[in-house]
Amino acid sequence: MDALRQAQSGQEAPSRRERTPPEVLLIGGRSGAGKSSVGWEVAARLRAADVGHALVEGDVLDTVHPAPPDDPDRSRLTTRNLAALWANYAALGCRRLVYTNTAAVLGSEEWIFTEALGSPRLTRVLLTATDETAARRLTAREQGSELARQLRRSASMARHLETHVPVGTHRVPTDGRTVGEVALAVLRVTGWLPGAAGEGAP
Template sequence: MGKSAVGNEIHAQLSVAGVRHCVIDGDFLDMAYPSAEEHGLAERNLAAMWANYRVLGYRRLIYINTASVLGEVTDRLTAAMGDSPHVIGVLLTCTDETALRRLSQREKGSTLDAHLERSAAMAYRLNSGSRPQIRRVATDERSIIAVATEIIRFAETSVTRFGSGCWRPSGSTAGSGPRTAASTRNGHGDTVSGLSMPTPG
């Protein structure tokens, strides 16, 4: 169960519910060879895309990205957005056994060990580098629909505490400030996803 699949399901459920939102897969914002990471291309492209969405009236963003739940990465991304978003971070997790099974289905031959090693390293980095308020959602033996539904309910509850009415249908007049969402991939739970929803600061 990958972060993009969960993000797409969140998008599908919000669309059916009439909740106005947009989706950005952060993995593609600076995909290049040689790497353009040192030039801050992901942040620059996010700023441009979010500005365009904002002009069209979007205030909720589902952001999907491997490292977006890490504190320093979240800070850079929200600074690039420029409107003091409130971020709700979600980390998708699973057991080592589930991770091994999922990776074994995807990777064959000599590449499996390398992927397992990278997965374990990323899991440690995400678990140690994410902030305490990050929500961890287990994905073992669960459907994508169930995981996406739990994340939406958690986001709705979190936003309600801010009194913003963020998840109301798009025709509602409640909650006019910016909202955003982010997703991340974890290592050894095979997946870690982060959903972020910015509300006005």
């Protein structure tokens, strides 16, 4: 009946693709856990399998100074920028999003994706790393004045994430593993990669 009413009003019925909610893989974790590297590797493996997707680094959506006076934590800016990007990807038929950001896996961040993407299906993956592993990676990566701040923030966020991620969040350890091994473990929980569905995250 909905399709009939739309036809009578001159509107096209929504396609099945449009009715299907987008799927979002949220990859979070402390600084030094390997989120960006794993995100790119996940995208590379999906591309190799010809699985449609988009990749967004959450950090680039709010990198502006000073923060908007009415949006001090830049969350509204993040939401607007993500909505604009997703509108372009969705127009191309994209229904899967890989999103990397430290706090993206927290339940308090869910409203950003609901507002920007509608009612997406979220899969949360928390990458974990010991203090020693995170410090080694950050020391190799950070060459400027940010290292000390990143080390402090990484340790603090590790504790916060471990305590506050929602039930059902998949934890994937990264210590002593290659980027490829971690990416495959992440993909196993999504069911997006042919042959890896339902295997769980080791």
